[in-house]
Amino acid sequence: MTRLEVRGLVKEYRLRDGFRSTRLRAVDDVGFSLDHGRTVALVGQSGSGKSTIARLLLQLERPTAGEILLDGRPVARRGAGLTRYRRLVQMVFQDPFASLNPHHDVAHHLARPLRLHHPDLSRADIDARIRHLLERVQLDPGLAGRRPHELSGGQRQRVAIARALAPSPGILIADEPVSMLDVSIRLGVLNLLADLQREEDLGVLYITHDLATARHFSDDILVMYRGRIVEHGPADEVILNPKHEYTRLLADATPNPERRFGEESRTPG
């Protein structure tokens, strides 16, 4: 039963241009919460600060201001507290071709988080868990000995999902998990994520720029524009009755078969 909460999160970067330096506010006063068993979609265009939020939540960077709370308490930045946080909050990266080390086999990628967070497991236990994890993401357990370059994009992303699930987390952050995949296999990976979310009672932050999948796969939608959250609410509400101008723009940009074919049927051939 994990709950991750963000309050007043700000991240500024200093840009140096010769002697002048300006500040770029990538994330500006953002607040939301992630609960177990719920999927929250974070939607926005490139450069709107979505991935910066993911990096802040994963403690790959320090926020300039604001706080991140895990189960109501501020998160630990070092020591045993950080290890516990790393076990509970996991991530699926965008690019499955970059997120697996070309030098190591699939088993290494799954065994490391298992060893780190369950140090008392024996070698046989770990092998059994690796097989189980691969089955969970619908991969042949025989792939354990393969290197990443022998796998397809979809298989790699499934391995990355298995790696994120290895420490048995409560929160999963998926940063555009299907944007680098072939259109034909995107649905399979998204369905897998949805199934795992239900079975493991995960809280999922689904970062995307695709409103259609955001509506289909998530309970709540946050719309982000220039570092701010401009709209948030239940998925259908945000899509069907957009309040903010930017959300309306996004919704209009999504191809809508009903509207298109509706127009065509009205014009007589």
Place this chain on the structure above:
Amino acid sequence: MTGKLTAGLAIAVPIVLFGLLGPLLVQDPSRVDDIGLSAPGAGHLLGTTQTGQDVFAQLAYSTRGSLIVGAVVGVLTLLLSGFFGIVGAYAGGWLDETFSLVINVMLVIPGLPVVIVISAYMPDRSLLLVSVVLAITSWAGSARVLRGSTLSLRSRDYVLASRVAGEKRWRILLVEILPNLVPLLASQVVFAVIFAILGEAGLSYLGLGASGTFTWGTMLYYAQNGLALRLGAWWWFVPPGLLLALFGAALALINFSIDEIINPRLRSQTRAARRGWRMSREQLRKAKEATL
């Protein structure tokens, strides 16, 4: 196994074996004989020097000496450039700034003049001292290259992923980053060995090399002092010169083949590879234009 690697190993391995085993089989290279300068013959496989020392025995000891210099400089360069290049770039912050400054300072120090000054200052030079001097003046270039690669590797997604998994920093460096640098390290070491052996030969030829030991450079130095060229004593200066050139060429070939492993694009840049494509002359010309 590419052709280059095969050719390189075919030349380098026999020379290394000769350097390792040769000195165990030959006579004392410094033993003076009253037969004087004599051409290759029955008793002396490669003839003798002016003072009747066996050239073949000297060649065996010289090979060993030059290889020791190459090995010591190779290892020291690997350690120094790895430490300053990889650790600094990975740690970031002020450590990176400091290490970067050290690398840049070492980079602009002109190598050979410093080596000559240090060598001239030390009246009694051992082989080890010469190697250390060569190493500390030559590691900076490869440290710079390693720093660049590490900077690019440390922000890759798989490194971030292992941070998210909770890996310790030193383990990320050793297990996730270092294996991807191995081909680069290998080619840097091979280059350092070539540089060291040629540099030592140059120093010795100037009379600034190690005193009291045999290397290919000292052999050439004594051959030149003994007027070998004017006396037509080719057996005295050709063998060390030839081994020096052959070993340098072999290591360069090995280095090229490592480069092709690092950067597969280089593989199609050779004429032999293009011939394998079975294209018409017209198509080949276009392909060449496109890749130039």
